[in-house]
Amino acid sequence: MEKKSHGNLEALGPDAVLVQPIVATRSSFYHLALALLGFTTFAFFAWLHQLRWGLGTTGLNVPVYWGFYITNFVFFIGISHAGTLISAILRLCHAEWRRSITRAAEVITVLVLFFGVGSVIVDLGRPDRMLNVLKHPNFHSPLLWDVCSVSAYLLASSIYLYLPLIPDIAILRDYGGKYTRFYRLLALGWQGTKRQRHLLDRAIAVMAVLVIPIAISVHTVVSWVFGMTVQPMWHSTIFGPYFVVGAIFSGIASLIIAMALIRRIYYLQHYLKAVHFDNLGTLLLVFALLWFYFTFAEHLTTFYGRDPAHLVVFYSKLTGRYAPLFWGMVVTCFVIPVGILCRRRTRTVTGTVAASISVLVGMWLERFAIVVPTLSRPRVPWSKVFYSPTWVEIGITLGFGATFIFLYMLFTKFFPIVSIWEVQEGREVALEEVAKRIDSYMPGPPAVEGARFTAGTEGALQLEGE
Amino acid sequence: MPRWGMVVDLTKCTACQACVVACQTENNVPCVEPEQAALGRIISWLKVLPEIKGAYPRISMQLMPLPCLHCDSPPCIRVCPVGATGITPEGVVRQIFARCIGCRYCTNACPYTRRMFNWYKPNFPGELQQALNPDVTVRPKGVVEKCTLCHHRLMQAKERARAEGRALAEGDYVPACVEICPANAMYFGDLDDPDSKVAGLARSPRAFRYLEDLGTEPKVIYLTEGEWAGGKEKPRQP
Structure with missing residues (x-):
């Protein structure tokens, strides 16, 4: 495989547009970045407030010990399945249409994992003692399994993001624009020789195979945090695969939204084409149907078994206080996306983006509807205390979302997103x-x-x- | 090695809540403002639980004092990521306040909701500062706390017995709730000693363990209220 050296951007030919976001930055970028950093600052102050006064500043109570933060944790870790898993599967299947979307997907994974971990740290009563998980690990605890699998996933997906970046970093190094020393360091002396290409191809293939079981284990273990307890409607054997399906589902949705934004903002319509959205839209449709199947199986089994403790939680979701959330989730995770995606005519860029936004809302609601109703209705008769978040939790949640978008934008300014x-x-x-x-x-x-x-x-x- | 356990006779219990107050003062359980209490943030190691049975007009309410049940197979200790909670060889489910990271997994895994979280810095207004028990640490904000079966009393009883050159006898070590109970509805002792009072009561046909079908094997045993099921155990005058 012969490889030409890139002395300047002209050598890239039509692909020079892919480097354009790095070369030039419009003022709208700074405006948006400033707005997002405003949310980040607010979240930071909310967290300081919570550290100063304690978790009493949240809406959490007895018995609802977990709320927004743990919902966000499950949600963010779910989104992380966008990248690595989808990109690895497409690579292994030799799906040629993957070429322009894998990078955008992999970056989501690596960045969003930090916010998943951050959600747990924010949730801790004593974040100053969080390293106790290394000092006094208890391997019986599913939470420690989480620590292990999320760390492994972060490591593997970072490598998996970095490897295919190397030739592109070398292009930037040879172009000789800003931060050449930084790119020279990261390019690891890439020259595009046949041997280097061969090694890189092998390394990427190995990582693609390796990362799939790790990704699946991550969300399975997240589900086991709930499934391993004896609490009603948490103690379910279906939770592992159910959570993995939900994770990939929300992952595809966030990838579609990210791609649509990149395509619009950086004029990459020739790289992220309607066919990409059509293909991913079909995949999203498949997962909407799978999600419905799992949700239906889970709830029908509970209903039919008629265990009183489970039924109390079941009815609080279907007809009780959490009914608006539950049915909202069914509409946004199933009715809307399937309605849009089942017809080729509506499976357009706009259509898939609308379906994806709906899915992201729905999957957040799904995580909330798993965490909170069970805790609200313990087996022991308890006075009815309801959970609603305070400004601290809402602020930190918005801040996490905004900071993620900011970091994603920042990435596109340093590395080609395609x-x-x-x-x-x-x-x-x-x-x-x-x-x-x-x-x-x-x-x-x-x-x-x-x-x-x-x-x-x-x-x-x-x-x-x- | 003793296996400490408690028996609560629900027929004798008048739900006077003296045990609750004794527990709060003995163990430096912090006070909670009324508005916080309305949010459900009361810390109580021992709570009198009202359980309503049946429906109107055939309705009855059972009141049962519910401390940590010190399960032999506790769901809470398995899930702690840092091993801040465990079970002592004498069967007490303990909590290391200085190690707890406050993730509240144990509070969610406990089917009895008997683990409490410190939402704020502990609050002891006014005279309560002077009433603090010097034998018990005050827990900082952000950690989980729970009933220890007045473990400091066990330590003291052991030291006293050692100083007097004898073995620990029945009645040397009794938690505050059991000691205060005006109706003598609570019993405490070694469940493994076949001659002990609690071991005898635990064998009573009236004995049951709360939510025992969950397999948690609690060491707090209740004697049912109402009709005498077996007649073996007669109500005793205090």
């Missing part, structure tokens, strides 16, 4: 490879020269004919 080398590779070699691959599926002698596809141990795009 992988340049992967798009180039797609343009240069993928067409031929796909033709060979399809030819290899067909009966009879190969029509294309050298088309014998070898099973993929040698990385995604290794072919015998080369």
Whole structure:
């Protein structure tokens, strides 16, 4: 595979537009960044207030010991499944349309994990003692399993984000704009030699395989925090896969929204095309149906079993105080997205974005409807105390969301949000490879020269004919 | 090694709440402002739980004093990520206040809701400052606390017995709630000693453990209210 050296941006040809966000920054970027940082500052002060006075400044009470923060934790960790998992699966399946979307997905994963972990730290009564989880670990606790799997996931997904970045960092280094020393350091001496390409392809393939079980374990373990207790409607064997499906569901939705924004703001309509939204929209549709199946199975089993302790929680969700949240979740997670996505005519960019926003709202409600109703109705008869968040919790939640968006924006200002080398590779070699691959599926002698596809141990795009 | 347990005779209990007050003062349980109490942030290691049975007109209310039940298989200690809670060889479910990170997983895992969280800095207004028990630490804000079966009393009883060169005898160590009970409805002792009062009562046909189908194996045992089920155990005059 020959690789040209990039002396300047002209060498990128039409792909120069991918570097444009790094080269030039419009004033609207600074305005938006300032507005987002306003939320960050507010959240920071809310947290200081909470540290000063204690968790009494939140709306939490006895017996609702967990509320917004733990809901956010599950929600953010769920969104983290956007990236790495989707990108890894698409890579392993040789889905050629992945090339321009994988980076946008992987960045979501790495950044949002910090807010998932941050939500738990904010929830602690004594965050100053949080390192006790390393000093006195109790491996019987599902929360410690979480510490292990989330750390592993953060590490693996950071590597998985970084590896395909290396050739692009080298492009920026050779372009010789701002921060050349920073890019030189990160490029690890990338020259695009055949050997380097081979090593990179292998490393990416290994990480893609490795990251999938880790990602699945992460959300399974998050669900086990609830499932391992004996509390009504938490103690469920279905929670592992149910949470994983919900996580991928909200992950795809956030990816679609991120892609739509990138495409609009950085004029990348030629890279993030309608077909990408159509494909991801179809995937979102599949997960909406899967989500409905799991939700239905979970609730029907509870209802049919008629365990009184479970039924109390069940009815508080279906007809009681939490009914607006529960039915709101059914509408936003199922009715709206399926209504939009089931027809090709409405599976447009606007349509998929609308469905995705609805799914994100719905999945947050779903997490809330799992955490709070169970705690509100313990087995022991308890005076009816209801949970509603205070300004501290709302402020920190908004601040986390805003800070995530800010960091995502910042990333696009330092690294290309669409992988340049992967798009180039797609343009240069993928067409031929796909033709060979399809030819290899067909009966009879190969029509294309050298088309014998070898099973993929040698990385995604290794072919015998080369 | 004794296995400390408690028996509460619900027929004798008048729900006077003396045990609750004794527990609060003995263990330096902080006071909570009325508006905080309305939010459900009362800290009470021992609570008299009203359980309403049936529906109008055939309605009855059972009042049961509910401390930590010191389960032999406690759901709370398994889930603690830092091992801040555990069970002593004598069967007391203890809490290390200095290690607790305040994640409140244990409070959510306890099916009896018997673990309490310090939402604020502990508050002891006015004269209550002087009433603090010097044998019990005051817990800081942000940690979970719970009934210790007045563990400081066990320590003192052991020291006294050692000083007098004898073994710990029945009645040497009694938690504050049991000591104060004016109706003598609460009993305390070693459940593993077949001759002890509590072990005898625990074998009574009236004995039950609260939510025992959850498999938590509580060491606080209740004797049912109302009709004598077996006749083996006659009500005793205090």
